[in-house]
Amino acid sequence: MTVLSETMVRPYGQPATVRSQVTVPLRFPDGFTATAEVMTFHGLSDGQEHLLLALGEWEQTLLNQGPSVKAPLVRLHSECLTGDVFGSERCDCGPQLREAVEEISAVGGFLLYLRQEGRGIGLYSKLDAYALQDQGLDTYEANVALGRGEDERDYSAAAQMLDALGAGRINLLTNNPDKVGQLAALGINVAEQVPTRVHLSEANHRYLAAKRNHTAHTIELPAAGSAAPTPAANPEVPTHDELLARVDALVPRLRERAEETERIRQVPDATIAELKQAGVFQMLAPKAVGGFGMGLETYVQVVRRLAQGCVSTAWSAGHLAEHVWMLARWPQEAQDEVFANGPAPLAAATGAPPGKAAEVTGGFTITGRWSFASGVMHSEWALLAALHGDVRMQFLVPVADLELLDVWHTAGLRGTGSNDLRAKGLFVPAHRALAWDRLAAADNPGSGIHPDPNIHIPMATFLNMVAPAAALGAAEHAIEVFRELMMVRKVKQTAQKRQADSPLAQARFSQAYGQVATARLHWEEAIRVVSGSYERRPVAFTDKERAQYRLSLGLSGAASAEAVRLILTGSGGSVHRLSHPLQRIQRDVNVLLNHTSLTMDPVLEQAGRGLLDLGFTIPAEQF
Incomplete structure (x- = not known):
C-alpha cells in the first residue's frame, strides 16, 4: 500500500491541463443509460492515458464550491478488464463501475477511470495472481508472491485531473481508506467518504474479506458460505414530512422545466436525477433492499405535490415509484436480479x-x-x-x-x-x-419475503391512485396561478382596474376554489377507506368499500377538472399561448380524465352496484 505523509511534496511539478472533451452516451448491460463528458489530459505525472467522466450537473457542482454546499461526488475507479468488460465475478469492479455512474449522475460529479489494472501490477500479472489465489493465497499475498507490492496504485494523476477542473473539495465514493489518505496528502479536500454498496457473489467472498481484513475497507460481509445478502437497508430513511419537504423543494424547478418537458416529450434527465436524489423512486421499495418502505399516504402526497410543479413529471414519477413496488412482489430470484x-x-x-x-x-x-x-x-x-x-x-x-x-x-x-x-x-x-x-393478490410472492405493510395489499389499490392525485395537484397549481392573475389583470369592457375587484370574478374564484376543496375532500376520503384496510391480513376490500374509494377518486378527478375549466374560462385569451402554464394544465387534466380510474361512466355504474350490494359485473380486482 502506498502511504503519503501530509507534508509530502506533490510528485508532479506542473499542473495537468484538459486536452480534449467529448460527449459519450453510455448504456450498461442492464439497460441503464447516462451521458458523460469524457475528458483527456496533458501533463499527467505517470504518462498514462487516464480518463475523467463528468456526469450529471457537474458544472453546477463546481460553481457551488464552499464548505456549506454539497461537494461533487467523485469515484476513483481503477481499470479492470476482467470485471468491467467481461463481467468477472472474482472481483466487484464491474458492479462498482455501474453503481458509480448512476450515483454520480444523480448528484453531479466525476468518475476517474485510471489505467491501473490489478492494483497497479498490470493485466498479465493480475491473471498470474489469480492462479496463485486458486492455490490458497489471498489477493494481497498473491501480489507479493509475484515480487510486486500489495497495492502499487498512486493517485497523483487523479489529483492532477481534479485540480485541472478546480475540484479541490470533493465527496469520495469509496470503501478504501487509502484513496482518502492519498488524495488528502495531495491537497484534495475529501469532505465526506461515501461508501459503495457491497457487491457480493459466491466467487468474490474471499476477495472482499481480504480487502476488509487486510486494508480496512469499510465492507460488511456474512460468514463465508452463507447466502449473499440483499442490499443493506438504508440507514437514513426520511420521515413522511421529510420526504414531502424534499419534494416541495423540487416544485419551482419542475415549473421552470415544464415547457421543456413537454417539448422533448419526456422528463428531462436533470429532473430524473433530482427525483432519485430526493428518494422518490425508493419510497415504496422494501427496507430490506434499501428502500423506505413507505405507505399509500406518503406515495399519493408525493404525486400530488409533484403535479403542482409538472403534471407529466408527477405521472411518470408516480408510476415509476409504483413499479418498484410491483417488482418487490415477485419471487426471490427475480428480485435478486432487479434489485442487484x-x-x-x-x-x-x-x-x-x-x-x-x-x-x-x-x-x-x-x-x-x-x-x-x-x-x-x-x-x-x-x-x-x-x-x-x-x-x-x-x-x-x-x-x-x-x-x-x-x-x-x-x-x-x-x-x-x-x-x-x-x-x-x-x-x-x-x-x-x-x-x-x-x-x-395481497398474498403475492413478495409478501412472504418482505414484512413491509405496503407489499401486503392488493395491487389495484395503488394503480388507481396516480391519476386522481395528479389531477388534484394540477388543479391546486391552477387556482394559485388564477389568483395571481386576478390580482393584476385588467379585463376589457369593465370598470375595475383589476379582475379581482369584480364581484363576478370574485364569485368565479369562489366556485373554482370550492371545486378544488371538493376534489381534495373526495381524494382524502378515498385514502381513508383504503388505509382502513391495512390492519387486516390478508388485506381485502368489501364490495362497498371498493365502491366507496373508487367513486371518491372519480368524483375527485371530476371536481379537479371542473375547477380548471372555470379557471380557464375566466382567465382571458392570453392563457392559451403555449408558454402559459394554465393551458398546459388544462390539456394535461383533460387527458387524465380518460384514464380508467377517472372515466366516470363505468366508475358510476360499478360503484352504484357495489353500494347497492348488487355485485360487480366485472371481476372485483379489475375495478
Whole structure:
C-alpha cells in the first residue's frame, strides 16, 4: 500500500491541463443509460492515458464550491478488464463501475477511470495472481508472491485531473481508506467518504474479506458460505414530512422545466436525477433492499405535490415509484436480479393491449405491441402483460431487448414519453414470468419475503391512485396561478382596474376554489377507506368499500377538472399561448380524465352496484 505523509511534496511539478472533451452516451448491460463528458489530459505525472467522466450537473457542482454546499461526488475507479468488460465475478469492479455512474449522475460529479489494472501490477500479472489465489493465497499475498507490492496504485494523476477542473473539495465514493489518505496528502479536500454498496457473489467472498481484513475497507460481509445478502437497508430513511419537504423543494424547478418537458416529450434527465436524489423512486421499495418502505399516504402526497410543479413529471414519477413496488412482489430470484444494483430499479409497465405468450423450454416467448409505457425513456426494465391461453401473465424484460416505438404525440401529458414497445418471439426465462392473479393478490410472492405493510395489499389499490392525485395537484397549481392573475389583470369592457375587484370574478374564484376543496375532500376520503384496510391480513376490500374509494377518486378527478375549466374560462385569451402554464394544465387534466380510474361512466355504474350490494359485473380486482 502506498502511504503519503501530509507534508509530502506533490510528485508532479506542473499542473495537468484538459486536452480534449467529448460527449459519450453510455448504456450498461442492464439497460441503464447516462451521458458523460469524457475528458483527456496533458501533463499527467505517470504518462498514462487516464480518463475523467463528468456526469450529471457537474458544472453546477463546481460553481457551488464552499464548505456549506454539497461537494461533487467523485469515484476513483481503477481499470479492470476482467470485471468491467467481461463481467468477472472474482472481483466487484464491474458492479462498482455501474453503481458509480448512476450515483454520480444523480448528484453531479466525476468518475476517474485510471489505467491501473490489478492494483497497479498490470493485466498479465493480475491473471498470474489469480492462479496463485486458486492455490490458497489471498489477493494481497498473491501480489507479493509475484515480487510486486500489495497495492502499487498512486493517485497523483487523479489529483492532477481534479485540480485541472478546480475540484479541490470533493465527496469520495469509496470503501478504501487509502484513496482518502492519498488524495488528502495531495491537497484534495475529501469532505465526506461515501461508501459503495457491497457487491457480493459466491466467487468474490474471499476477495472482499481480504480487502476488509487486510486494508480496512469499510465492507460488511456474512460468514463465508452463507447466502449473499440483499442490499443493506438504508440507514437514513426520511420521515413522511421529510420526504414531502424534499419534494416541495423540487416544485419551482419542475415549473421552470415544464415547457421543456413537454417539448422533448419526456422528463428531462436533470429532473430524473433530482427525483432519485430526493428518494422518490425508493419510497415504496422494501427496507430490506434499501428502500423506505413507505405507505399509500406518503406515495399519493408525493404525486400530488409533484403535479403542482409538472403534471407529466408527477405521472411518470408516480408510476415509476409504483413499479418498484410491483417488482418487490415477485419471487426471490427475480428480485435478486432487479434489485442487484440498488433499491430503485426503474421499470415501465403496460398491458394495453396484452401480448401473446407461448411456453418453451426454460421459459416463454412473448409477442406483442404494448402501448402507454409511461416512463420507458428512463427505464431499465419493462413489465409486460401477455396471455398464455386464457391466463393473463406478466413478464419482466430488459428494455434493451425491446423495440421502442416513438408514437407519443398527444395533446396532453406529452412529457410522460408513454411510447409503445414491441417484441416478436422474445424469450423470457421462467423466473421472470408470473401469473397476474398471483402478482396482484395481497398474498403475492413478495409478501412472504418482505414484512413491509405496503407489499401486503392488493395491487389495484395503488394503480388507481396516480391519476386522481395528479389531477388534484394540477388543479391546486391552477387556482394559485388564477389568483395571481386576478390580482393584476385588467379585463376589457369593465370598470375595475383589476379582475379581482369584480364581484363576478370574485364569485368565479369562489366556485373554482370550492371545486378544488371538493376534489381534495373526495381524494382524502378515498385514502381513508383504503388505509382502513391495512390492519387486516390478508388485506381485502368489501364490495362497498371498493365502491366507496373508487367513486371518491372519480368524483375527485371530476371536481379537479371542473375547477380548471372555470379557471380557464375566466382567465382571458392570453392563457392559451403555449408558454402559459394554465393551458398546459388544462390539456394535461383533460387527458387524465380518460384514464380508467377517472372515466366516470363505468366508475358510476360499478360503484352504484357495489353500494347497492348488487355485485360487480366485472371481476372485483379489475375495478
